[in-house]
Amino acid sequence: MSKPELWHYKAAQHPLLYLRETRTLGLEYSQKKMLAHTGPLITGTFDTNDHDKDRRSYKTFNDFLEGAVDASFADDDGTARSTSGFVIWFCGMPVEFECKRQPLVTLSTMESEYVAASRCVLSVRFLHKFMDFVELDRAGPTKVHEDNAACIAITAKPVHRSRSKHIAVKYHNVREAVENGEVELVQVWTEHQVADLFTKSLTKKTFLRLRHTLMGTVPFNTMVALHLNTKAVNVVEKIQYVSNDAAWPSLVMPVDKPDHFLATILGLTVSSH
Numbered sequence: 001m002s003k004p005e006l007w008h009y010k011a012a013q014h015p016l017l018y019l020r021e022t023r024t025l026g027l028e029y030s031q032k033k034m035l036a037h038t039g040p041l042i043t044g045t046f047d048t049n050d051h052d053k054d055r056r057s058y059k060t061f062n063d064f065l066e067g068a069v070d071a072s073f074a075d076d077d078g079t080a081r082s083t084s085g086f087v088i089w090f091c092g093m094p095v096e097f098e099c100k101r102q103p104l105v106t107l108s109t110m111e112s113e114y115v116a117a118s119r120c121v122l123s124v125r126f127l128h129k130f131m132d133f134v135e136l137d138r139a140g141p142t143k144v145h146e147d148n149a150a151c152i153a154i155t156a157k158p159v160h161r162s163r164s165k166h167i168a169v170k171y172h173n174v175r176e177a178v179e180n181g182e183v184e185l186v187q188v189w190t191e192h193q194v195a196d197l198f199t200k201s202l203t204k205k206t207f208l209r210l211r212h213t214l215m216g217t218v219p220f221n222t223m224v225a226l227h228l229n230t231k232a233v234n235v236v237e238k239i240q241y242v243s244n245d246a247a248w249p250s251l252v253m254p255v256d257k258p259d260h261f262l263a264t265i266l267g268l269t270v271s272s273h
Contacts, residue, residue, distance in 0.1 A: 027215060029093055037092025037219055064136065065090060065127055066220070068145035068188075070195035071102070071116035073109045080105050084116035085198020086144075088123055093216040096123050099198035110150040111167060117151060118171040120144055121183055128182065141184040145220075147193045152185045192224050 069086035076083075081104070087097040098119065106112040124142050131138060146152055155175050177183040194210050196202060202210070209227065212218040218226075 025215070027093060033216070034091035034093055037089075037216070064131065064138065065124065065142040066092075066144075067120055067124060067142060068193060068195040069113075069116050069120040070147065070193050070199050071109075071112040072199040073106070073112050075199075076101065082106050082112035082115070083199050084112075084119055085195045086116060086120040086123070087195060087198075087214060088120070088127060089216065090127070092219055094214060096127070097198070098123070108150075110148060110154065113146065113148040113151040114154065114167060114174060115171050117144070117146065117155070117174045117185065121174050121177045124183055125177070141178075141181045143184050143186045145188045145193060145195070146185045147188055147190045149187060152187055155185055188224075191227065192220075194220070 065088060067086060067088040069084075071085070072083045074080045074082055079101075082102045083099065084102050085097075085099045087094050089095065100119075102112065102115050104115070106115060121144075124144070128138065128142070155178050174183070174185075178185065190196065191206070194213050197207065197210050197214055209223060213220050213223045
């Protein structure tokens with residue numbers, strides 16, 4: 001704000017144009033649609049805390065809460081700090097989300113993801129308390145989508161102490177939440193990480209696909225199934241079969257960025273564009 005330049009003005013036009021073109025979009029918290037996002041109905045009984053020890057029945061839907069968390073790495077040129085972003089859905093609709101610069105400089109992508117997950121866990125715990133207050137029972141730990149395998153590994157089995165011992169103690173609530181069964185970090189592909197919307201620039205096609213899930217229009221599992229199905233069809237159409245006399249491997253799969261290791265594992269050869 002102290003030294004505005006022309007590129008600042010042009011960048012400011014993008015969100016304004018987006019708001020103008022999407023003024024008809026909104027969040028619709030419909031009971032019918034939200035219940036359609038939940039899993040099967042679970043019934044059972046539990047002991048009350050009263051002295052008479054009555055057994056009362058309860059009904060709860062599986063997967064009331066679900067979340068996604070992601071982080072960039074050192075994307076701020078001035079401070080080398082990363083950006084955290086997460087969203088928590090209640091019955092498929094976003095009820096809490098955040099996009100915020102991290103308060104410290106992280107040394108790796110794993111650490112930045114770990115710090116972001118810590119913020120998400122705090123919000124999940126708050127929503128757990130709220131659900132207890134309104135007497136909504138949870139069927140199990142809240143699943144949080146995470147695309148960083150190292151972050152999940154250190155959270156579940158902290159064997160690489162040298163990589164995490166410098167992380168502040170307050171961020172280890174992620175590990176505690178996993179051990180207590182409050183949260184379960186579930187690894188997803190980066191292409192299916194909805195929280196990418198908060199941390200990086202995306203192509204228009206990817207942005208629209210993830211936005212539908214973020215806003216609760218398309219369930220996460222449906223989005224993944226449709227994307228994988230479309231991608232599989234496109235790959236099959238591009239695969240070129242070579243002659244029967246050719247030596248193994250016998251398939252050619254074109255990719256944008258040749259991955260020779262992946263091609264070797266799959267038994268494919270990589271063709272260049």
